[in-house]
Each structure stands twice: as structure tokens, then as C-alpha cells.
Amino acid sequence: MKLATLRNGHPDGQLIVVSRNLTRAADASDIALNLQQALEQWADAERALRQRFEQLEAGATSSFEFEPSCCMAPLPRAYQWCDGSAFLHHGRLLEKAFKHPPRENFETIPLLYQGGSDDFLGARDEVPMPDEAHGIDFEGEFVAITGRVPMGCDAKSALKHVLLLGQANDWSLRTLVPREMNTGFGFFQSKPSTSFAPVVVTPDELGPAWQDGRMHLDLHVDWNREWFGHPNGDAMHFHFGELIAHAARTRRLGAGTIVGSGTVSNDRPGVGSACIAEKRVIEIIEQGKPRTSFMKFGDTVRMEARSKEGHAPFGAIEQRVVQA
Amino acid sequence: MKLATLRNGHPDGQLIVVSRNLTRAADASDIALNLQQALEQWADAERALRQRFEQLEAGATSSFEFEPSCCMAPLPRAYQWCDGSAFLHHGRLLEKAFKHPPRENFETIPLLYQGGSDDFLGARDEVPMPDEAHGIDFEGEFVAITGRVPMGCDAKSALKHVLLLGQANDWSLRTLVPREMNTGFGFFQSKPSTSFAPVVVTPDELGPAWQDGRMHLDLHVDWNREWFGHPNGDAMHFHFGELIAHAARTRRLGAGTIVGSGTVSNDRPGVGSACIAEKRVIEIIEQGKPRTSFMKFGDTVRMEARSKEGHAPFGAIEQRVVQA
Numbered sequence: 001m002k003l004a005t006l007r008n009g010h011p012d013g014q015l016i017v018v019s020r021n022l023t024r025a026a027d028a029s030d031i032a033l034n035l036q037q038a039l040e041q042w043a044d045a046e047r048a049l050r051q052r053f054e055q056l057e058a059g060a061t062s063s064f065e066f067e068p069s070c071c072m073a074p075l076p077r078a079y080q081w082c083d084g085s086a087f088l089h090h091g092r093l094l095e096k097a098f099k100h101p102p103r104e105n106f107e108t109i110p111l112l113y114q115g116g117s118d119d120f121l122g123a124r125d126e127v128p129m130p131d132e133a134h135g136i137d138f139e140g141e142f143v144a145i146t147g148r149v150p151m152g153c154d155a156k157s158a159l160k161h162v163l164l165l166g167q168a169n170d171w172s173l174r175t176l177v178p179r180e181m182n183t184g185f186g187f188f189q190s191k192p193s194t195s196f197a198p199v200v201v202t203p204d205e206l207g208p209a210w211q212d213g214r215m216h217l218d219l220h221v222d223w224n225r226e227w228f229g230h231p232n233g234d235a236m237h238f239h240f241g242e243l244i245a246h247a248a249r250t251r252r253l254g255a256g257t258i259v260g261s262g263t264v265s266n267d268r269p270g271v272g273s274a275c276i277a278e279k280r281v282i283e284i285i286e287q288g289k290p291r292t293s294f295m296k297f298g299d300t301v302r303m304e305a306r307s308k309e310g311h312a313p314f315g316a317i318e319q320r321v322v323q324a
Numbered sequence: 325m326k327l328a329t330l331r332n333g334h335p336d337g338q339l340i341v342v343s344r345n346l347t348r349a350a351d352a353s354d355i356a357l358n359l360q361q362a363l364e365q366w367a368d369a370e371r372a373l374r375q376r377f378e379q380l381e382a383g384a385t386s387s388f389e390f391e392p393s394c395c396m397a398p399l400p401r402a403y404q405w406c407d408g409s410a411f412l413h414h415g416r417l418l419e420k421a422f423k424h425p426p427r428e429n430f431e432t433i434p435l436l437y438q439g440g441s442d443d444f445l446g447a448r449d450e451v452p453m454p455d456e457a458h459g460i461d462f463e464g465e466f467v468a469i470t471g472r473v474p475m476g477c478d479a480k481s482a483l484k485h486v487l488l489l490g491q492a493n494d495w496s497l498r499t500l501v502p503r504e505m506n507t508g509f510g511f512f513q514s515k516p517s518t519s520f521a522p523v524v525v526t527p528d529e530l531g532p533a534w535q536d537g538r539m540h541l542d543l544h545v546d547w548n549r550e551w552f553g554h555p556n557g558d559a560m561h562f563h564f565g566e567l568i569a570h571a572a573r574t575r576r577l578g579a580g581t582i583v584g585s586g587t588v589s590n591d592r593p594g595v596g597s598a599c600i601a602e603k604r605v606i607e608i609i610e611q612g613k614p615r616t617s618f619m620k621f622g623d624t625v626r627m628e629a630r631s632k633e634g635h636a637p638f639g640a641i642e643q644r645v646v647q648a
Contacts, residue, residue, distance in 0.1 A: 079403060111507055112512050113512065114439060114440055114511070118580075119576050128475065129574070134574070151452065180508075188571065189570070250458070250500070251517050253443070254443050324475050
């Protein structure tokens with residue numbers, strides 16, 4: 001089943017089901033007004049939403065053309081957005097380039113930061129940024145959305161709380177990062193509003209591409225219409241269950257918690273990167289200094305996860321950076 | 325005007341108005357179902373809520389006894405909880421005890437971390453913690469709740485977006501803090517669910533105690549029924565407008581954003597502290613090592629902000645720590 005959120009003037013938007021091929025959609029706001037509400041009463045809502053989805057697939061319910069530019073983020077705001085850094089290749093490159101000592105527990109304790117979740121951007125929304133000098137960068141990621149998770153949940157059980165899967169662009173302001181990391185208080189100004197692909201799907205929609213708590217999909221990233229990378233989600237060191245268990249160690253998680261993988265990163269040759277920062281550290285390592293600049297106002301980015309068969313289950317993020 | 329949230333089985337609870345002396349309450353869910361909804365349509369909701377409050381004060385509306393144990397946090401969950409560390413005396417003590425070099429921009433750039441906001445605790449809720457070895461500690465704070473704040477808002481304008489004021493206990497797990505701060509990713513497991521005093525008030529309710537964006541109130545803290553401290557909110561170095569402006573530098577803030585002062589801390593002799601960590605660093609400085617242990621299961625904490633006249637505008641936080 002595939003779900004999205006139509007812009008309707010309300011901060012939480014209107015819930016719709018979307019056809020498997022992302023061409024048609026049907027209203028679902030009679031089942032749950034919005035996605036957050038559906039997630040809170042998932043046992044009931046899921047059954048009714050699946051029925052609507054099957055009717056849509058069969059052409060047996062009134063439907064309309066699915067238009068991503070009319071969508072908000074699937075959860076336009078959330079009560080919890082915790083974003084990991086689970087692709088260790090990315091962290092290792094940063095360490096190497098900046099000559100940081102290896103992080104203790106790097107391979108055993110996930111890195112997770114608390115992200116701002118009150119104002120997400122839709123897949124086609126313009127991205128307002130105050131200043132090019134902040135080092136504007138994209139970060140292609142996979143995300144899982146959970147139901148309620150009890151405190152102390154283990155990694156295996158945590159996977160059972162994953163209700164939906166999706167894709168995000170974790171916008172980052174790189175020149176603001178070092179000061180904030182040095183305080184120990186984590187990212188704040190350096191992580192403006194995150195963007196999401198238009199569609200979220202139940203795990204069964206991915207078939208074998210959802211395996212071991214990881215999305216085995218290539219994340220194709222184009223910057224200004226040119227190929228930038230297509231790393232695969234299979235290289236995630238900590239799977240989503242491990243990230244959720246880490247987040248729930250000392251507290252419960254509410255329904256609608258979004259957990260992010262961190263920027264997708266592979267050590268396979270020729271697959272590129274899912275963020276500019278990573279390309280720059282590779283340049284530092286290989287050429288002594290970074291050659292690629294960060295984004296300018298007017299720049300675009302496109303991100304689309306694709307299966308081996310070429311399907312794009314979540315639709316594409318296609319955004320332009322503009323001056324705030 | 326004073327507001328609170330009654331437990332009614334829904335995650336957002338039921339909005340009520342509370343009498344000035346915190347003895348009576350009246351339903352307000354016909355005006356807005358819950359506080360989040362009221363904050364989203366504040367211009368309309370405020371007028372109707374103030375009218376209900378005046379009727380309650382005049383005994384001219386049906387009312388019931390106000391019982392804090394029936395209350396959830398005023399916002400039982402929020403889309404944004406950003407917590408500062410605006411009392412610099414606290415930071416200076418930590419630096420001195422742990423021989424950290426002085427922080428750059430300590431007096432000019434506020435420290436703010438992104439807090440988890442999906443599962444707050446009410447003022448009388450038990451506080452489930454997984455392990456005493458985590459160094460269970462309270463942190464008495466003041467909070468401001470805002471309406472929508474535009475990106476790039478300056479500190480003075482930011483104060484105009486403060487709609488409500490309140491009081492929080494920012495529970496902390498001290499032995500988990502150093503590892504998380506060292507990663508640069510900020511607090512996560514070390515900051516479990518935050519608790520809030522039962523009542524929030526519009527700024528006018530504080531009279532001269534709301535001044536220069538600071539709450540000039542003593543925050544009385546008792547640990548296991550014994551006095552622990554009563555530092556005053558007037559010593560806040562960065563006022564709430566400055567914290568909000570910092571938070572809104574690279575993004576908009578949604579209605580219902582909660583901004584925290586950080587643990588209240590004074591350099592006045594004899595006023596004690598609002599968290600155990602601060603008492604311990606004073607012991608390290610004065611006696612070479614900490615003498616006070618962190619909390620045990622079964623321990624209680626009481627926090628109540630009081631005006632010069634002895635009024636407690638927000639009611640008291642009275643909680644017991646239990647094993648999760």
C-alpha cells in the first residue's frame with residue numbers, strides 16, 4: 001500500500017492512497033483525516049486503507065491523477081524525527097579527510113541526533129535558505145516511520161514497529177556544523193527543515209528490497225540535472241531496528257516517529273555520493289583539497305530510490321534552493 | 325489567563341481554563357479541542373478562552389475542582405522542544421569543575437539543543453527510568469511556548485511570538501551525557517521525557533515578574549521533601565527572545581514550539597541549585613570530589629516557581645522516579 005498527503009490548507013494535510021505506479025490517487029480522509037491520525041490507530045486504519053488501495057488498483061473507486069507537486073511531506077510535521085548516521089563508510093571518509101581519531105564504539109553504538117520536526121518540506125517545495133555562505137548541502141536518506149515503541153525495546157522487536165518506509169533529503173548547512181558539533185549540543189541551525197519524497201509505502205511494497213531492516217535500493221541523486229551518485233541502502237551498518245532500539249533505550253517513542261538512516265554511502269567504486277560533503281572529503285583525501293562547491297540559490301536536486309527493476313517506490317524529491 | 329490539559333484518553337488531552345488561584349477549572353474543549361489546536365488559531369482562540377477565564381473567575385460558568393493529578397503536560401506532545409542553556413553561571417561551574425577551556429562565543433551565541441517532544445510527562449506522573457546507574461537527575465527550568473515564528477526573526481520581534489509561559493523538569497541521565505556530547509550529535513538517550521508543571525499562563529499573568537524576556541521568579545526545588553534550591557529566573561543571560569531568534573535563524577518554527585531556559589542557576593550565595601549535577605560540580609570545586617549521589621528509584625522531586633508575593637503561577641511539579 002502507498003500513501004501520501006495532499007495539501008489542503010491544514011498543517012497536517014489530507015490523507016490519500018496512491019496507486020502502485022504512482023499515477024492515480026484516491027481520497028482516504030474518511031478513514032483517517034491525516035497520516036498521523038492513521039498511524040495512531042493503525043490496526044483499524046491499515047485494514048481500511050489497504051481495502052481502498054486495492055479498490056484503486058482495480059479501478060473500483062473514484063480516483064484522480066496523482067500529482068506530487070500537490071503533496072506535502074507524508075507527515076508534514078511530526079512529534080519525533082531522529083536521524084542516524086548508519087552508513088559507516090561516510091563517517092570513515094570524514095575521519096580520514098579531517099584526520100579525526102577513530103570514534104570509540106563506532107561499529108557498536110549508532111549515532112543518532114534529534115532533528116527538528118515541526119515544519120517539513122514536500123517533495124516539490126522550494127527550499128528557502130538564508131545564506132549561500134552557510135554551505136548548503138543535500139543528504140539523501142532512507143526513513144522508517146514507526147507506531148508506538150515501548151521503552152527498552154530490542155532491535156529485533158523494534159523492526160515489528162516499522163509501519164511505513166520512505167525517503168528524505170536531510171538538508172544541511174555545512175559551515176554551521178563544526179561550531180554546533182563542538183558545543184556537544186548537536187545540530188540545530190545546521191539542520192534546517194527536512195524534505196521528504198511524496199509517497200510512503202508499507203514494507204511489503206518493497207518485496208525483497210526490504211530485508212534485514214534495510215532498504216536494498218539504489219538512491220539516485222542528480223544535482224542540477226547531472227548524475228551525482230546512486231549508492232545502495234544495503235550498506236547500512238546499523239539496520240532500522242537497531243536505530244529504533246537505540247532511540248527507545250530511555251524513553252517510549254510515540255506513533256509517527258520518523259527514523260532516518262543518515263546519508264546513504266557505499267564504498268563501491270563508481271556509485272558516487274548522496275551529499276556534497278562526502279564528495280568534498282573524497283577530493284580532500286585524493287587531491288589534497290575540496291574542488292566541489294556547495295549549492296547556490298537556484299540549484300536543483302533530484303533524488304529517487306530505484307529497485308533493480310527500475311521502479312521508484314517513493315516517487316522523486318525534486319527541489320530548488322531559493323533565497324529565504 | 326491560565327490553561328491546562330485534562331487527561332481524557334486522547335494523546336493531546338482536553339483543554340481547560342484554570343482559575344488564577346488554581347482551585348477551579350472549566351472545560352474549554354468547545355473553543356479548541358486541545359492546547360495545540362488553540363495555539364494554531366490563537367487570534368480567535370485567545371479571545372474566547374479569556375472570556376471563559378473571566379467567567380470562571382467571576383463564578384459565572386460551570387466549573388469543577390482543579391486537580392493537578394488529572395492533568396497531562398499542558399502540551400502532552402509537541403512538534404518542537406528546543407531547550408537552551410541560558411544561565412551561564414551553570415556552564416561556568418561545569419567548566420571550572422571539569423577544567424574545560426572557556427567556550428568560544430559563550431556569552432554571545434546561545435546553546436540550544438533539539439529535545440525529544442513526542443511523549444512528555446504530566447506534573448504528577450511517575451517517572452519511569454531504566455537504570456539508577458544512568459545518573460538520574462532533575463533540571464528545573466522555565467519555558468516559553470510560541471506561535472508561528474518566521475525564519476530570520478530578530479530577538480526583539482521574537483518576544484512578540486511568546487504566547488504562554490510555564491515551567492519544566494528536563495530529566496537528565498548524567499552518566500550517558502559525556503559519550504553523547506563527545507559524538508557532537510547532542511543529547512539523545514541522556515534526555516528522557518521532559519515533565520511540565522500543570523498550568524501554563526499568558527505573559528500578563530506574571531505582571532512585573534515577566535520582564536525583559538525573563539521570568540523573575542524563584543524556582544523552589546525540593547528533593548525528597550528537603551530544600552535543594554530556589555534560584556531566580558532573572559539571571560538568564562540570553563532572554564527567551566534571543567533563544568527563539570537563534571532557533572529560527574535557518575528555519576520557521578511551528579505554532580506550539582516550546583523553548584526552554586536550561587537549568588535555572590544563580591551565583592547568589594545560599595540559593596542552592598535546580599539540578600544535582602550543579603551541586604556536585606560545586607562540591608568538586610570546593611571539596612575536591614562530588615559528595616551528593618544522583619537519584620534513586622522511589623526518590624521524589626518538587627519544583628514550584630514562586631513570585632515575591634508567594635504565588636505559584638504554574639502549580640507544582642511533584643514526581644517520583646520509578647523503575648521502568
